[in-house]
Every structure is written in structure tokens, then in C-alpha cells.
Amino acid sequence: MSKVPADLKYTKSHEWIKSASDGNVTIGITDHAQEALGDIVFVEVPQPGRKLAAGEACAVVESVKAASDIYSPVAGEVLEGNAGLSDAPEKINADPYGTWIMRVKPSNPADVKALLDAKAYEQVLKDEA
Amino acid sequence: MGKHTVLYDTHVAAGARMVDFGGWDMPVNYGSQIEEHHAVRRDAGMFDVSHMTVVDLEGPKTREFLGMLLANDVAKLRTPGKALYSCMLNEEGGIIDDLIVYFLRDDWFRMVVNAATHDKDMAWIGEQAQAFDVQISERDLAMIAVQGPQAREKAVQALPEDARAAALALKPFMALKFGGFFIARTGYTGEDGFEIMLPPGQAAALWQTLIAQGVVPCGLGARDTLRLEAAMNLYGQDMDENVTPLESGLDWTIAWEPAGRAFIGRYALEAQRDAGIKGKFVGLVLEDKGVMRSHQKVMVDGGGAGEITSGTFSPTLERSIALARVPMSTGDSVQVDIRGKLGKARVVKPPFVRNGKILVR
Numbered sequence: 044m045s046k047v048p049a050d051l052k053y054t055k056s057h058e059w060i061k062s063a064s065d066g067n068v069t070i071g072i073t074d075h076a077q078e079a080l081g082d083i084v085f086v087e088v089p090q091p092g093r094k095l096a097a098g099e100a101c102a103v104v105e106s107v108k109a110a111s112d113i114y115s116p117v118a119g120e121v122l123e124g125n126a127g128l129s130d131a132p133e134k135i136n137a138d139p140y141g142t143w144i145m146r147v148k149p150s151n152p153a154d155v156k157a158l159l160d161a162k163a164y165e166q167v168l169k170d171e172a
Numbered sequence: 173m174g175k176h177t178v179l180y181d182t183h184v185a186a187g188a189r190m191v192d193f194g195g196w197d198m199p200v201n202y203g204s205q206i207e208e209h210h211a212v213r214r215d216a217g218m219f220d221v222s223h224m225t226v227v228d229l230e231g232p233k234t235r236e237f238l239g240m241l242l243a244n245d246v247a248k249l250r251t252p253g254k255a256l257y258s259c260m261l262n263e264e265g266g267i268i269d270d271l272i273v274y275f276l277r278d279d280w281f282r283m284v285v286n287a288a289t290h291d292k293d294m295a296w297i298g299e300q301a302q303a304f305d306v307q308i309s310e311r312d313l314a315m316i317a318v319q320g321p322q323a324r325e326k327a328v329q330a331l332p333e334d335a336r337a338a339a340l341a342l343k344p345f346m347a348l349k350f351g352g353f354f355i356a357r358t359g360y361t362g363e364d365g366f367e368i369m370l371p372p373g374q375a376a377a378l379w380q381t382l383i384a385q386g387v388v389p390c391g392l393g394a395r396d397t398l399r400l401e402a403a404m405n406l407y408g409q410d411m412d413e414n415v416t417p418l419e420s421g422l423d424w425t426i427a428w429e430p431a432g433r434a435f436i437g438r439y440a441l442e443a444q445r446d447a448g449i450k451g452k453f454v455g456l457v458l459e460d461k462g463v464m465r466s467h468q469k470v471m472v473d474g475g476g477a478g479e480i481t482s483g484t485f486s487p488t489l490e491r492s493i494a495l496a497r498v499p500m501s502t503g504d505s506v507q508v509d510i511r512g513k514l515g516k517a518r519v520v521k522p523p524f525v526r527n528g529k530i531l532v533r
Contacts, residue, residue: 078189081393082206084485085461105463107205107393107485110511136204 045074045168048140052155053164054116059140066152067122069143072104072113075168077139080106083132088124088145095119095147097154102144104135113144117154122146173197177222178314178372182379188391194288196223198392205393209487212361212398213528216320216327217390218382223287226311226369227297230280237304238273238281241297243417243435245427249275253347255358259417259425260285260296261437265444266413267420269293270405272358274347282354284315284367286407300436313354314375318387319365319398321528324357327366330381331355339366360395362402362526400484400493403455403522409466410481410495418444419497421453421522451478451497455522456506457532458492460515465494469509470517472502480508488525489532495522 047053052060057076061069077083087103095101095115102113102124123146128134134142149155159167174197183190188199199220201208211217229237238246244258255274259267269289274282285293294310301308318327328336335350342348344364347356354369370378383389396406403421405411411420418426418441426441427433458464464483471477478498486493494517498506507514520532 081189081201082204084206084463087461107397107463108200110463133204133206 045078046140047073047161047165047168049161051140052116052158052160053167054114054158055167056114058113058116060116060155060158062155066155067146067148068117068155069146070113070116071143072135072139073164074139076111077136080104080111081108082106083135086125086128086132086135086144088126088128089121091121091123093121095121104132104144115147116158117147117149118151119147119149122148175223177220178375179220179222179379182376183220183389186389188389191392193392194223194286194290196287198223199389201391201393202389205391205397206487208388208390208394209397211388212320212363212390212394213488213525214320215388216318216323216365216386217388217394218319218379219317219390219392219395220315220379221317221367222314222372222375224315225285225287225290225293226313226315227283227285227294228280228309228311229283229297229301229306230309231304231306232279233304234279234281234306237301237306239433240435241300242273243427243437243441244425245433245435246273246275246281248427249273251346252276253342255345255347255356257425259422260293261416261435261441262413263436263440265416265418265437265440267407267411267415267417268296268413270407270411270422272356274356276349282311288408311369312372313369314372315367315369316375316378316382317359317361317365317367318382319359319361319363321364323363323365323387326385326387327368327382329385330378331368342366360402360404361398362404362523363398363528397484397487400482400495401486401488401523401525403495403524405495406482416441416444418449419451419453421495449500451499452502453481454496454498454502455520455524455532456480456483456494456496456508456517457489457520457524458494458508458515458517462510462513462515463492464508464510464515464517470496470498471507471509471514472499474501476501478502478506486524489530493524
């Protein structure tokens with residue numbers, strides 16, 4: 044059973060979202076996603092300043108098995124991509140919720156509220172199984 | 173639901189991620205496939221390869237039959253237990269499968285063929301054998317491949333005591349029978365080791381004993397990165413019925429001498445050889461980040477193009493490697509179209525890694 048922390052938001056495409064007090068969000072991939080991908084060997088993160096639409100492919104996580112697009116959960120602007128993933132992409136496998144991929148400033152805070160909560164994401168996982 | 177080997181429950185209990193492979197539910201990885209890969213290169217790992225087909229051929233004309241059936245020549249196998257790697261071709265020289273054949277007795281040879289090609293292989297062999305009155309019997313055996321620099325030492329501890337000395341004395345590409353066990357010093361990883369065939373009922377116990385000896389269970393993910401580092405072709409990916417051994421880096425597996433040996437596909441191969449092969453089969457090492465994968469396009473100077481047959485991430489080289497079919501004119505470097513972006517790759521002569529050592533720049 045993969046882990047689903049209660050204090051995060053989620054998407055159907057297996058991203059997790061953590062809100063900061065200033066409304067900006069940090070994004071990564073879930074335990075389910077890292078397990079399905081297997082050993083991650085490269086991560087491409089977006090450049091700061093890039094404008095994103097909701098659902099836009101903006102990062103790539105590549106494992107030995109396959110390359111997987113990461114989709115922006117909300118419309119907004121990229122604040123930062125995690126440069127540390129360059130040297131140690133396997134951190135995502137070891138600690139999927141403690142390893143962020145990018146930080147985004149949402150255009151509309153309400154969009155974040157509308158994301159799946161932990162219970163809803165658990166249901167997504169049950170339905171997919 | 174696919175077919176299950178006798179070790180299926182063992183894999184599931186160990187938390188393996190299972191996937192369909194040629195109609196079988198097989199373990200891809202138990203944890204980190206990269207760690208499993210390293211275990212084989214540095215120590216000892218093992219694979220459940222019970223899905224592969226073990227077929228015995230018996231009768232006084234077996235050697236003659238195989239001399240016709242296989243592109244490599246079983247006349248090279250004079251010592252009981254000796255094995256060789258060969259392609260089995262159709263009349264056009266296309267590869268039906270690749271396999272290992274063991275000489276056991278003048279009237280008994282054993283072949284191990286791929287799981288995914290089981291049905292067509294058995295039909296083809298059965299059809300060709302008719303004229304020779306050779307008995308074809310598929311054996312119900314489990315198979316565990318133990319591979320790595322410490323593999324043989326650890327594996328013999330799990331074998332019956334009386335078999336240990338003889339097993340350790342096996343030279344490469346030699347096999348022995350001991351009771352229900354068939355132990356061969358062969359493998360698909362580029363490391364030393366054994367492939368052990370045994371009665372299915374004993375496989376789970378052997379697997380656990382090997383674990384107790386410190387052998388690491390490894391899945392198909394690691395198997396693929398290991399064999400590709402060793403530049404061992406994967407049937408269905410690096411070759412199929414539409415290409416010949418000459419186009420697949422397997423020239424060395426064709427025994428042209430004696431010139432009078434009319435093996436199936438010989439004439440087509442001779443014609444191709446005499447006309448000149450149109451491309452070459454090379455190794456590639458990606459200099460940029462990213463992973464090369466099957467079917468990606470390879471661009472060469474002068475405008476020609478080739479194709480990746482197999483690509484992956486090499487845990488030993490820590491970058492992507494691939495095998496590819498490219499134009500004859502290809503030089504030292506190429507560009508590979510990786511999901512719309514061009515990556516620069518060096519052309520190298522495979523293998524990339526053997527016996528733990530990196531062999532390419």
C-alpha cells in the first residue's frame with residue numbers, strides 16, 4: 044500500500060502539492076508514482092519565470108523503465124526547479140514526499156483548494172488498481 | 173493473468189513488482205533495480221528464468237539434424253556437457269530465435285530457447301526434425317540463473333554436497349547433470365555464474381537456500397540492463413525474423429566451415445554476405461542526459477539515419493547506452509532523437525561491460 048500523507052493535495056496524475064503560507068505551492072510526485080516508475084535516473088525541471096497552464100506538461104521524470112511527464116496541477120508561474128535533483132534523482136524514490144521537483148506561484152488560490160485531498164486520491168489509487 | 177513459474181508465490185511474497193513477459197507474470201524488480209544490477213556486477217544475484225523452454229532432442233541422427241537446423245555448428249561440441257550459442261534461421265536467413273545448445277550424449281542434445289517464441293520454435297523444430305526421426309521432448313524444469321563474481325562459490329553451497337566439486341570445476345560453457353540438477357556455466361549478464369535447471373518442486377527451496385548464501389534476487393529490469401551492458405542481444409528487440417545474424421552483430425555465431433554444411437538459411441546468408449551488408453550494428457553511449465530507447469531515430473553525418481534496437485540506462489557507466497542499426501558510413505558520433513530533442517552519442521564497439529569492467533571510453 045503506498046503512502047498518502049493527509050496534509051497534502053493531489054492530482055489524478057499522481058503529483059502532490061503542498062501549500063505554503065504565502066500561497067505558493069511545492070510540487071512533487073507521490074509514492075505510488077515513484078514505485079510505478081522504478082529507479083529514477085534523470086529529472087528535467089522547468090525554468091523560473093515560465094508561465095504554466097493547468098495540466099500543462101512542465102517537467103520530466105525519467106526512470107530506467109520510462110520517461111514520465113509531470114503536469115502542472117494549477118495555472119501559474121514557475122518560481123524554482125529543484126536543481127539538487129541533477130546529482131541525486133534517486134532521492135525521489137527514497138523520499139517522494141520529502142523531495143520536491145518545482146515551486147509554483149498559482150494564478151488563482153482557489154485552484155489549489157479544488158485539488159484532490161488525501162481521501163479522494165486514495166480513491167483514485169483504489170480505482171486504478 | 174499470465175502463466176506462473178513455480179516461483180511466482182515466492183516473488184509476490186518478496187514484494188516483487190510483477191509484469192507480463194511473453195505471456196508469463198514475471199518479477200521486474202524487488203526493490204531498486206539498479207541495486208540488483210550492482211549486486212550481479214559486484215557479488216551475486218539470481219534470476220527466475222523458469223519461463224524459458226528446455227527441449228531435449230534424442231536419437232542417433234540428432235547431431236546431423238542440429239547441423240542442419242542451427243547456424244552455429246554443433247560439430248564443435250565434442251566433450252559431453254559442452255555448449256554453444258546459436259541462431260536458428262529460416263530459409264531467408266531471418267532469425268527465428270537465439271538459443272544455447274548443450275551436447276550431452278551422441279544421441280542426446282538439450283536446447284534452451286526463449287519463452288516468448290515457444291510456440292513457433294516448437295512448431296519449427298518439430299517440422300524440421302521429421303526427416304531425421306529425432307525425438308523432441310519439452311522438459312518440465314525450473315531454472316535459476318545465479319550470476320556475478322561470487323555466484324559460483326555461493327551457488328555450490330546450495331547444491332547437494334556431492335555435486336559441489338564437479339560444479340566448481342566446470343569450465344565456461346560446460347554443463348553437468350547431477351541427479352535431477354543440470355548445472356551450466358552459462359549466463360546472460362556478462363558475469364560468471366551458473367544457470368541451474370532442476371525439478372520444479374525443488375526450486376522454491378533452492379531459491380531460499382541461495383538467499384541464505386547471500387545471493388540477491390533480481391528481476392527482469394536488472395536482467396535487461398545487465399545483458400545490454402554486456403551487448404547480448406534480446407530476441408524480438410535487437411533481432412527478429414526480418415533480419416539476419418549479419419545485420420545483428422552476430423557474424424561470429426555463424427559457422428561457415430565446413431563449406432558443405434547446408435544449414436537452413438546458409439544460401440541466403442552467403443548471398444547477403446557476397447552482395448555486401450547495407451548497414452552496421454553498433455554500440456552507442458549517450459553523452460548528454462536522458463535515456464535512449466528502442467526505435468528512436470539515429471541521425472548520422474551526411475543525412476543518413478539508423479534506429480536504436482535496444483536502449484537503456486547503464487548503472488555501471490552511469491549514462492545511457494544502446495545498440496543500433498546504422499548506415500555503413502556512420503562515423504564516431506551520431507545524434508539520437510530522444511522524444512523530440514537531439515542527444516549526442518559516441519559510437520563504440522560493444523560490449524560495454526564484461527566481468528565488472530568497463531570496456532568502452
